[in-house]
Amino acid sequence: MLSPRLFHKILGVAFFLFPCCAEGKPAGNRLLPSFGHLLEDGRDEGFIPGFLLLVDNEVKDVIRQLEHRISRLEGVLRFKKMITESGGKIFATNGKKADFDTTMKKCKEVGGSVATPRNPGENDAILYFVKSSNTYAYLGMKESLIPGKFQFLDGTELSYTNWHLNEPSGKGEEECVEMYTDGTWNDKRCNQNRLIVCQF
Template sequence: MMLSPQLHKILAVAFFLLPFCAQGKPAGLLSRFPFKPFFGGGLDEGQIPDFTPPAATENGDIIHQLEYRISRLEGVLLLNKMITEFRGKIFATNGKRADFDATVEKCREAGGSIATPRNPGENDAILYFVKYFNTYAYLGIKQSLIPGKFQLLNGTPLSYTNWYSNEPSGQGEEECVEMYTDGTWNDKRCNNNRLIVCQF
């Protein structure tokens, strides 16, 4: 069975967020998180409208059933402010904080990468979490071999920036980039704990 790339993204996001939601109290976002309906359990009245999924009578119907369940999961994650989307790219947070290297690794393990805005719309999608949690987040941007010059993690030059006034100012001492709560960027040392935001 082949799932669409969008469904693969949603599944990766779901597995990234599953441990976070399974704790019972997801970092103050809400008192409970309705994961059960996506994995065979029940659903409390009033949380999500009860749409009857298509019956899985043939192999092809199994894909439709998965698509249905994944679309419901996506709706719940959007509702609970755990994912945002811009032009097909999905951004997700688990509400936890980590240093730069741990953030990169956590996102990689989940099948994504650290959030890296390439345009104002993507910047706003990441900013949504930064504002919601009222904390800064690392971006997938690092200083190049030239002090004060920054690039994407794969070495590609930046085609979009949103630096705060007079930034970057670390003069080679601050190799990572964080997003402020107004959406602007600042160069920062990589060993601080910042909100984990991944992209898929």
């Protein structure tokens, strides 16, 4: 069974990618039986023996159906080369480009954040999209108050770097970080349009 955390990650990815690959009408909603009016002590005034077991089985059935649908959706997204995974993180792109602020906004809207590699495996997962699109992508880090020193967006120090030779070189003029098509990083002005890659 999927953990709640993985379920939410996959759901976030689905909402992020849905507009670019949606076709047809959404499936109908299946509602669970109503509990009616509960008394103050929590008992249902129309309690039927075995009802809770029936509801429990219905909930389990709905969960199984959701897991099956999520598994199929994940397969489609992998097939269409729209998601990658590394170290428990899921990375996704909608194939669109934007400046850094818009990239942050788009990722946040779907429950994710800007892709932030913290090790070589995660760097490679992001690089997959950069190579496939043959374009650069922003990473989830910015220059600190000290020119030439970069940090993660939460303010913590970089624990992993993959700077291109002689980078960073902007010295206060280039506050964002982009990934080149060889997987190395470069500091860049934040107003350029780069591939949107989010992590969940």
